[in-house]
Amino acid sequence: MPIALLALTLSAFAIGTTEFVIVGLLPTVAADLGITLPSAGLLVSLYALGVAIGAPVLTALTGRVPRKALLLGLMALFTAGNLLAWHAPDHTSLITARILTGLAHGVFFSIGSTIATSLVPKDKAASAIAIMFTGLTVALVTGVPLGTFIGQHFGWRATFLAVAGLGAIAFLGSLLFIPRHIAHRAPASLAQQARVLAEPRLLLVYAKTAIGYGGSFIPFTFLAPILQQEAGFGASAVAWVMLVYGVSVAFGNLWGGRLADRHGPIAALKLIFALLAVVLLVLTFTAHHPWLAVATVLAWGAVAFGNVPALQVYVVRQAERYTPDAVDVASGLNIAAFNLGIAGAAWAGGLIVTSFGLMHTPWIGALVVLVALALTYLSGSLDQGNSARAPAIHPELSTNERPCA
Numbered sequence: 475m476p477i478a479l480l481a482l483t484l485s486a487f488a489i490g491t492t493e494f495v496i497v498g499l500l501p502t503v504a505a506d507l508g509i510t511l512p513s514a515g516l517l518v519s520l521y522a523l524g525v526a527i528g529a530p531v532l533t534a535l536t537g538r539v540p541r542k543a544l545l546l547g548l549m550a551l552f553t554a555g556n557l558l559a560w561h562a563p564d565h566t567s568l569i570t571a572r573i574l575t576g577l578a579h580g581v582f583f584s585i586g587s588t589i590a591t592s593l594v595p596k597d598k599a600a601s602a603i604a605i606m607f608t609g610l611t612v613a614l615v616t617g618v619p620l621g622t623f624i625g626q627h628f629g630w631r632a633t634f635l636a637v638a639g640l641g642a643i644a645f646l647g648s649l650l651f652i653p654r655h656i657a658h659r660a661p662a663s664l665a666q667q668a669r670v671l672a673e674p675r676l677l678l679v680y681a682k683t684a685i686g687y688g689g690s691f692i693p694f695t696f697l698a699p700i701l702q703q704e705a706g707f708g709a710s711a712v713a714w715v716m717l718v719y720g721v722s723v724a725f726g727n728l729w730g731g732r733l734a735d736r737h738g739p740i741a742a743l744k745l746i747f748a749l750l751a752v753v754l755l756v757l758t759f760t761a762h763h764p765w766l767a768v769a770t771v772l773a774w775g776a777v778a779f780g781n782v783p784a785l786q787v788y789v790v791r792q793a794e795r796y797t798p799d800a801v802d803v804a805s806g807l808n809i810a811a812f813n814l815g816i817a818g819a820a821w822a823g824g825l826i827v828t829s830f831g832l833m834h835t836p837w838i839g840a841l842v843v844l845v846a847l848a849l850t851y852l853s854g855s856l857d858q859g860n861s862a863r864a865p866a867i868h869p870e871l872s873t874n875e876r877p878c879a
Contacts, residue, residue, distance in 0.1 A: 476593045479605055481647030482586055485549060486609025488640035489579050491617030492556060493521060495637070496572075498622030498716050499630045501699050502709065506630065507565050511699055511832075512824025514565075517572050518695050519820030524576020526813040529806060532577060533584040534664050541589055541656040544581070545648050552578040553641035559634040571634075580813075584806055592656045611724050614779075619717035622698075626709045670803050673796045675856070679789045682849045683808055684815035686747055686785075689842030690778050691819035692826065693754060693835040697771070700757075700832060705767040715771055722775025730780030739788035740854040746781045747847040753777060754840035761833060788853075 496503070496517050504514040536544055555575035562568035590606045591599040625633040670676055693700065701707045701715055734742040753774045760766035785808060793804035819842075823835050 476651075478593050478648075478651040478653070479590060479602055481644060481651050482590055482606045483609040484640065484647060485545075485552075485582065485644040486586065486606055487613045487617055488609075488637055488644055489552065489575075489582060490610040490613030491621055491640070492552075492575055492634070492637045493525075493579060494614060494618045495621035495625070495633055496521070497695060498618065498698050498712050499625045499633060500696065501702055502625055502630045503568075507568070509565050510828070511696060512828050515695050515820045515824040515827075516569060518691075519817040519824075520569055521572040521576040521579075522813040522816035522820065524573040525580040526810040526817060528577035528580025529584050529810045529813075530580075530667050530803075531664065532581045533806070534667065536581065540654075541585060541592075542648070542652050542654055544585060545589060545652060546645060548578045548582050549641055549645040549648060551575075552582075553638050553645060556634045556638035556641060560631050560638060562631075580810075583809065589652065589656055592653075611727065614723045615717070615720035618720055619713045622716050623710070623713035626713060666800055667803050667807065670793070670797050670800050670807060675792050675796050675853075676789065676804055676807075678849060678853055678856075679785070679792055680808060680811035682743070682846050682853070683785050683789075683811040684818070685849065686750070686781060686815070686843055686846035687812050688815035688819040688822070689754070689839045689844075689846060690750060690774075691816045692823040692839035692842060693757065694774075694778070695820040695823045696827060696832060696835055700761055700835075701767065704761040704833060705764045707764060715768055718768060719771050719775040722772050723779050726776040726778065726780040727782060729776065731783035733780070734784035734787055739784040739791070740850060740857065742784040743781055743788070743850045744847065744854070746777050746784070747843055747850055750774075750777045750781075751840045751843040751847065754836045754843065757836040758833060758840075761836070 500511060500514045500517070503509075503517065504511050507514075539547075552575050555571045555578065558574065559568055559571035562571055586606055587603050590602040594602045621633045621636065624636055697715075697719075698712050701712050702709060707715065730742060730746060733745065753770060757767070757770045757774065760770045786805060789808045790801060790805055793801040797804055819839075823839075826835050826838055
């Protein structure tokens with residue numbers, strides 16, 4: 475495995491850590507800055523909004539920038555954003571730092587796959603992408619709980635300083651080992667992306683992604699205060715629960731991928747969204763009992779990200795059918811939809827906490843996930859309708875005489 479690929483994986487690890495570690499630190503940040511939990515939740519939603527904007531817009535605008543120079547610039551911005559968070563004197567400056575790192579996040583994963591595949595032979599391309607994305611999985615399993623542990627024992631600022639250190643190491647690795655000249659095609663223009671967004675069947679997929687993840691992130695944004703205020707865990711124990719969640723996510727991703735391969739993406743999404751809604755509803759009743767809460771969080775992790783493979787496979791299939799000249803764009807916009815869902819969920823969760831209370835977030839999140847489940851059934855019905863109509867286009871022709879699709 476090229477050492478340059480390890481530099482990309484480390485970058486993915488650092489970025490994944492900074493995205494999700496804030497969830498475990500919300501109560502600590504809120505107490506230190508003298509703000510409410512809903513206000514602290516903006517650190518999640520505005521970061522995700524930065525990712526959603528950065529991925530399509532900045533990727534299109536930086537299409538002519540050499541890949542290595544762009545990668546180095548992104549990691550420098552990421553490191554600077556975390557250093558700014560480390561020194562942030564108030565809530566506003568911390569939000570600014572989160573938005574900056576979110577912008578870097580969005581563009582990194584837009585160009586990272588291209589860079590990774592350029593480092594290996596063509597027959598190893600998929601493996602190279604998978605290796606790079608393991609950085610995200612490892613971040614959930616180790617980076618987030620470790621960052622939460624650091625924040626609980628040494629202050630939340632120490633967590634951002636540690637992540638900035640990871641960013642600096644990733645920058646140096648990329649500087650030393652990423653080739654200077656990396657061939658690349660210019661990414662899709664904003665006009666091309668707009669054409670994808672005009673296709674109703676793709677919009678339906680993006681709605682499923684945003685709403686499905688939004689439902690999960692309404693309570694997930696406030697998982698740490700739920701564990702502390704409702705389950706009675708100490709601040710230091712939150713890191714261990716996040717570790718349990720991360721390990722479960724890793725297995726859930728594998729399970730979700732196999733389920734989609736075996737039964738198809740729609741069948742997989744129906745099951746996973748249904749289970750996710752059930753788990754969130756159950757959390758409403760188990761959150762007050764420590765060990766039951768941990769068991770529910772374990773089950774939650776298994777289904778929270780298990781729909782990623784099915785959603786990505788399904789959006790590619792839909793794009794191949796409806797926008798075959800913009801499959802990569804369609805896939806990338808699904809990542810943007812994921813982050814829009816997170817942004818909206820963290821904002822909506824803050825309103826729910828303010829208006830109704832902390833423990834209303836799980837069951838309301840479950841209702842939102844049920845909307846994604848309904849959209850999944852709608853997609854399945856539309857797919858069946860298209861399949862049923864396809865052979866009737868030329869009913870007078872025999873099977874062997876029908877034109878190819």
